[in-house]
Amino acid sequence: MPSKKSPNPIDIHVGSRVRLRRMMLGMSQEKLGEHLGITFQQIQKYEKGTNRIGASRLQHIATVLKVPVAFFFEDAPGTPEEAAKGFEEGKPATYVVDFLSSSEGLALNKAFVQIKDAKVRKRIVDLVKSLADDEPVS
Structure with missing residues (x-):
């Protein structure tokens, strides 16, 4: 039986940005799930990156969390902005997201x-x- 594939770094990043914004608004996973018509367990999976968020669902999440869809991709791994940073010291966005989460x-x-x-x-x-x-x- 093949081993379960690990989450894609982009899915992990997008999920962490969903969590960050949700927490900034003081919204629970249950409340976000209610707005989207899904369970809080599904929100947990999205936030961990274990489940990929589809385009229409991401648009709905952005509307509920009052941010543009682009918010979820800021400083994402493999984006042109990240590549332009080259060998800069560390990844400040990571510790900022961890701190604010x-x-x-x-x-x-x-x-x-x-x-x-x-x-x-x-x-x-x-x-x-x-x-x-x-x-x-x-």
Whole structure:
């Protein structure tokens, strides 16, 4: 019996962007599923990239999440934008998506963007950097 094929990197990326946007809106997998007429388990599979999202379904997801379809492909592996980066250091989009996909990252981001004073925001960034420097390396 052949082994199950691993998910395509584009499907994983698109799924992670669906999850990111859903979490930014504070929407549950169940609620997104209700809007689309599918189960939250199907949403989980889409977000992990284990199930590919068809074009019409992706358009519907974009409408529900209030973003253009192109949002899901930003910084996707193999795109011309990514190829143009060449040998740049790391992939910043990956850690940003990971950070914003966590409940702590999302909460921190929502609170941070509500701070109007640029000096205060800079001091918070400086504080977080100093705290990160104090962390022992495991």
